[in-house]
Amino acid sequence: MTETSETHPIVLTTSRGLDELLQSEVISLLPDAQPRLKPGQILLDATLRDAYTLCLWSRLANRVIWVLSEGDSDTEQQLYETARSIDWTQHLKPGQPFVVSFSGTNREINNSQYGAQRVKDAVVDCFEDADLARPNVDKINPQVLIQARLWRDKILIGIDLSGKSLHQRGYRTEAGEAPLKEHVASAVLIRSGWTKDTAAALIDPMCGSGTLAIEAAQIATHRAPGLLRSFWGFTGWRGHNPEQWSAVLSAAQQAVTKPSGPIYASDNQVALIAIAKRNADKAGVFDVIEFSHQDALKLSAPKTQAGYIVSNPPYGERLSDMASLVPFFADFGAHLKENFADWRVSLLTSQRDLLRQMKLRASNEYALMNGKLDCKLVNFVLDEQNLETRAASVGQEFANRVKKNMKQLQRFLKQNDTNAYRIYDADLPDYNVAIDVYANWLVVQEYAPPKNIPAEKAQRRLNDIIIQLPSITGVAPENIALKVRSQQKGKRQYEKVASEHNLITVYENGAEFYINPTDYLDCGLFLDHRKTRQIVAQKARRKDVLNLFAYTGSVSVMCAKAGARSVTTVDLSKTYLDWAKRNFTLNNLSLRGAFRFEQADCLNWFSEHTATFDLMFIDPPSFSNSKRMESTWDVQRDHVALLTQAFDRLNQGGEIVFSTNLRQFKMDTESLEAVGFTLENISTKTLPEDFKRNPKIHQCWVLAK
Structure with missing residues (x-):
């Protein structure tokens, strides 16, 4: 022994x-x-x-x-x-x-x-x-x-010697969705400052299964946290001394005292309050805590001197969850300022940006872990300085800009028959995203930040954007899709990024299109081509039309609805050709007869077909090295060769509308005029109102034979 x-x-x-x-x-x-x-x-x-x-x-x-x-x-x-x-x-x-x-x-x-x-x-x-x-x-x-x-x-x-982890006190009969570990709860209480003044009132207005309040009650009553544990790692160990353990245990049992200050715990979910009560009863501190069912935004201060509010509020793991919580934290901050002057507030969160919505200056904050979650405990003092309304933050500047853009677009929307448009395009350097509306969805495309911007700072800015958008636009948080857009090559902009299978419909100038806002980097409709589609459609009546590199066939749909004699839709991807067919069906257009769909390598299509056309729309990728293609493609290097092939399949008097989104693209006018084309740069004519902040979004020409 x-x-x-x-x-x-x-x-x-x-x-x-x-x-x-x-x-x-x-x-x-x-x-x-x-x-x-x-x-x-x-x-x-x-x-x-x-x-x-x-x-x-x-x-x-x-x-x-x-x-x-x-x-x-x-x-x-x-x-x-x-x-x-x-x-x-x-x-x-x-x-x-x-x-x-x-x-x-x-x-x-x-x-x-x-x-x-x-x-x-x-x-x-x-x-x-x-x-x-x-x-x-x-x-x-x-x-x-x-x-x-x-x-x-x-x-x-x-x-x-401990056996199971010591944070398992033995009182937790049930827990909520994201339970706070008991030892972390104790650390939160210590860092809040309350453990040095347990006579002060303590409130947890979002108590969940009651862990914070129970740990506080055990501290206040000088109750050893291990008193309820039934298994210890030392009981089977040959070095164990039962007499000494019995003496330590007996002393701890006799050390329990009465609390000197009130402890309040409340939650807006009745089921959680019931769990918290059962846990507190098992812990032996039920009588020490005053439980109630109420909304944190209706919390009233007890008739005591200023005390402590300590809580682990909801913070969500997804950006959409965060966005839905923004109004709550803004209202909670205002409620605290109005009703809890001089109180101290300590909140644990894994989303520090949510607490910024409260418009309170933190006195200090601590990094800690709750399970696998990186968290921050943030302390506030509701002193005179914090009771004043804080000035608008940089995030507010972003909100103001989006609101301004949306107001300016009202005239545009009255003149354009569409519910798919862009409301923001990196207008402010600190908020480097594009935001598109697709019916009742928002798609946020984050441009990769410069290397000189720290990753944490870039993430904070992105969080600012996502969590504010619901209140700015009225779009539900679950209908906001986030994508990161870096420089893409070839078909990479079409690659799958998720598998949520969200299909919605949008309308544009008398046509409807299926959109998938979540699963691909691009959603199925290039918004910057809205005017381009109109121009091509106006030229298509009674014409034989070829849509090469057709993507989801939106131009084909517009031409078919405009009265084209025939429309041939060509793309390498079966996925996008099937999407194009669904778009035709959505618009009550036949999939047979004059409307044909071909899965093929667009670069070799002209050499393998003899059909001729009156009108072509060609919108190739900037670069591609797809394994299914016989060679690589570079639009700057290869556009003359492709358009020369197209010339041979173009009827006399026919036209090609050629578009590219390569910003540095230079059209080889001299070579193409030598082939027999006349060229007109119509880029400015094809730039929609909602893309005028980004005039280089694409370039467009009409080449006539």
Whole structure:
């Protein structure tokens, strides 16, 4: 049996961001200890009684490890030898079930299961060498837990005295969707400042399953967080001293006191309040907390001196979730200013940008982890400065610009029969996105930020955009699609980016088109070609029309509706040809007879067909090296060759409308005139009102034979 008066190396682990708090907690529990700080853990020398005290009383630690050995582990043999140097017969009984928890990897030991296996081998070999019954691994009901923690070429091996993680207090019968871990809740309460003044009122207005309020009640009543735990890692360990543990446990049970200040917990969901009450009852603090069902925006201050509001509000994992929460946080900030002067507010969030909607200046903030979520705890003081309305932020500048654009587009929308248009195109340098409206959807295309803009700053700006758009435009958050647009080559702008299969219809100048706002970088309709489609359609009446590189066939639809004698739609992609056919069906146009659809390599189509046309629309990619194409394509290099082939399939007096979105494109007018074309640059005529902020969006010519 371990000598209780001797000190022994101990390691305490915790979540990232809590190690300094844990060090302070160890000092408060063991005044004579000299804990040493390492990232995510605390090292100290302590007696067995001290170890029991830490297991029972630590609100911040995850595990308490009784260190047995530290040694080299650059190779698997060194790992084995370090583990084998321990006399395991002093810690386990013959035949006793155990389990090894192994964390960390290095070049030689790159699999934690393999590392655990080698430690297990050392344990078993120790017993077999002593002619004792070998202990067996039992992952379900182990009696002894061995921790092996690898860091580069060093391994630490010890007995896990805590058993299950210490954050599992034993009172949580149920939890909400995104439960706050108990030790993180305690850290939040400590960082808020309330633990230094527990006589002050504490309110959690979005309490969920009640973790914050319950942890606060346990702190206020000096109730050890481990009192309810039924399983400990040390009970099956041969070094366990039941008498000492009983003394530590008995002292903790007698230490419980009455609270000195009120604790309030509320939520707008009745089901969550019911869960919180059951959890509090299991924790033994039901009578300490005043629960209520109410909306946080209707929260009223109790008739006490100013206290603390501490909460883990909803923050959503998706941008659309964030956007739906913006009005709440704006209203919550205004409500606090109006009703809680001089109170202190501490909010935990994984979306710091949401808290900025409250228009409050933070006094300090801390980074910490809640499970796998990177979070920030942000503290505010509702002092005179914070009660004043804050000036408009840069995000407000963006909101104002979008509102201005939408107002200016009202005249345009009256003159144009469409519900698909652009409302913003990188108007402000700090907000480098394009925003398109497609019926009741918004598509936000983020241009890749310059390399000199930090990624975190760019992400914050993007969050500003997404979370404000619903209130600015009235579009539901779930109907906002985000895409990142970098310089694309060839067919890459058509590649799939999601598989949500959202198909909606939009209308334009008497035609309807299917749009997929989520699954592709482009949605199925190039908005900057709105006028171009009209121009081509006006030329198409009683003409034989070819739409080469047809994409989803929007130009083909417009020509067919305008009375074209025939329309041939050609594209390499079966997906987009099928889309074009659906667009024809949507507009009650036949898929047979005069309207033909061909899947083919557009670059070789002229050499393989003899049909002639009166009108062609050719809108090739800037560059392509598709595996299905016989050669690469560069619009600057190859446009003359392609248009020369087209010339031979163009009837006398026929026209080609040629478009490209390559900004640096230079039309080889001299070579094409030598072929027999006359050329007219109609780029300015094809630029829609909603794209005039970006006049180089495309270039367009009419080439006549």
